[in-house]
Amino acid sequence: MAKSKTAYVCNDCGADYSKWQGQCTECGAWNSLSEVRMGATARAKPFAGYAGAGGGEVQTLAEIDLQALPRFSSGTVEFDRVLGGGLVPGSVVLIGGNPGAGKSTLLLQTLCHLATEKEALYVTGEESLQQVAMRAQRLGLPADRLKMLSETSVEAIIATAQRLNPQAMVVDSIQVMHMADIQSAPGSVSQVRESAAQLTRYAKQAGTVLLLVGHVTKDGSLAGPKVLEHIIDCSILLDGAHDSRFRTLRGNKNRFGAVNELGVFAMTEQGLKEVTNPSSIFLQRGEQVASGSVVMVVWEGTRPLLVEIQALVDDSHFGNPRRVTVGLDQNRLAMLLAVLHRHGGVLVGDQDVFVNVVGGVKVVETSADLALLLAVVSSFRDRPLPRELMVFGEVGLSGEIRPVPSGQERLREAAKHGFKKAIVPFANAPKGGIGGMEVVAVKKLSEALDAL
Secondary structure: OOOOOEEEEEOOOOOEEOOOOOEOOOOOOEOOEEEEEOOOOOOOOOOOOOOOOOOOOOOOHHHOOOOOOOOEOOOOHHHHHHHOOOEOOOOEEEEEEOOOOOHHHHHHHHHHHHHOOOOEEEEEOOOOHHHHHHHHHHHOOOOOOOEEEEOOEHHHHHHHHHHHOOOEEEEEOHHHOEOOOOOOOOOOHHHHHHHHHHHHHHHHHHOOEEEEEEOEOOOOOEOOOOHHHHHOOEEEEEEOOOOOOEEEEEEEEEOOOOOOOEEEEEEEOOEEEEOOOHHHHOOOOOOOOOOOEEEEEEEEOOEEEEEEEEEEEEEOOOOOOOEEEEOOOHHHHHHHHHHHHHHHOOOOOOEEEEEEEOOOOOOOOHHHHHHHHHHHHHHHHOOOOOOOEEEOOEEOOOOEEEOOOOHHHHHHHHHHOOOOEEEEEHHHOOOOOEOOEEEEEEOEHHHHHHHO
C-alpha cells in the first residue's frame, strides 16, 4: 500500500504543523491540535456506482446510469428490512449496541449463511478464534466455509482481503483497529476515523459489503468521532434490555432505504431468531385490563406496530410531583398534561404521573399523544378502558386532534388483530369505513374524552 503522510491541524483556526505541540502558535489555543492523515499517492479504481468511479467527469442528471444496485439477502427477513431490502455491494454498515445485545451473534449468523454461497471473511479483534468457533458450535451454525482472521492492524486486514477478495466482510470492532503510521493509541479519535476511512475506501474499490461493529457510550450513542457516522452508508443500533429476550434493530441512517425502520428479534439458545409479527408480542395483555392501559398504533419505518401504553397517576407526597416516562419523551408528557388541564378540564398537577410503553419500545412520533392522555385520564379516574379499544392521534397545544401519516394502514392493522373500536383524528377517518370496526373521529380533546 502507498505510504500516507500525517499532519497536525488546529481545530480552532485550521493551522497545520508537521508534529504535535501543546499550543497553536497561530491562534494561541492549547491542546487543539489533532492528527490527520493525508491522502495516499496511489489509488485504485473505485467500484462502479460510487463516488470517484466516474473519473471526475462532469455529467448531467439525464446522463447518469440509473441501473438498480444489485442486492443480495442476508438470510434474515428482519435484517433485510432494516437494510432497505438487502445488502448492497460496496456498502459500509455500522452496527452498534450495548455489550451483550447480540451484535457479534447476529453478524456471525449472517456471515455463516452468506459463506454457503459467497466468499465471506470474519475479522475479530476483540475475541480469539477459539471463542468465535465455540459460539458458532453452540448456535449450530455451518462452520466449514466461513474464513476467519484474528487481527487488529488495518494494513494486514486489507492485504488479506485483497488476496481473498470476499464479497462480505465483518470487522469486530472498529474501536480496536489501528494503523501503523498514526501515533495515537487504538480507540482514539484519530485511529477510529482513519481506520474506518481506510476500510471504507477498500470496500468501495473492491465492491465488498463491509459490516463494522461499533461500541456505544453509557448514554447509548455510538462511541468515536461524529465523522464516523458520515463515512458509513448505513448506521444500525441493536437495542434490548438485559432482562428481556427481545431485541430491536433500528436504522438511524440508510443511504439505500428508509430510516427508522424497525426489526424485532428474539434471543434464544440458537441465537437471534426473527419475529415476523411484532405486534403479537407487544400485546400480551392479561384477562382483566386494569385502568390506565390502552393500545396505540405507531408507525415504524414502513409498517404499523401495535403497542400498549400504561399510565399510573397517584397522589404526590412531595412538593414537586414526579413525571417519569419509559419509552416516551418526558418533556412532551409535561406539555400534554398542561393541554389536558386547559382543554380537557382534568387537573393532575398535584399528582405523580408515570408512563410506560410495554415491551421496551421507544416511541418517537407524535401519534401517541392521544393514547397517552386517555391512559392518564383512565388511571386518574380509576376507570378501565374497553379491551377492544385502539387509539392514535397527535394533540396540539390548542386542544385540537391533528392527523398522522398512514392512518388507513394503522386502522387495518388494528382490525387484523381483533380491535372493534378506534378513536382517531377526524382527518384520518376512512370514508368507506373499516370492516368490523367502529371508528370514532374526533376534532378536539374534549370530544375524545366524551367518546369514552
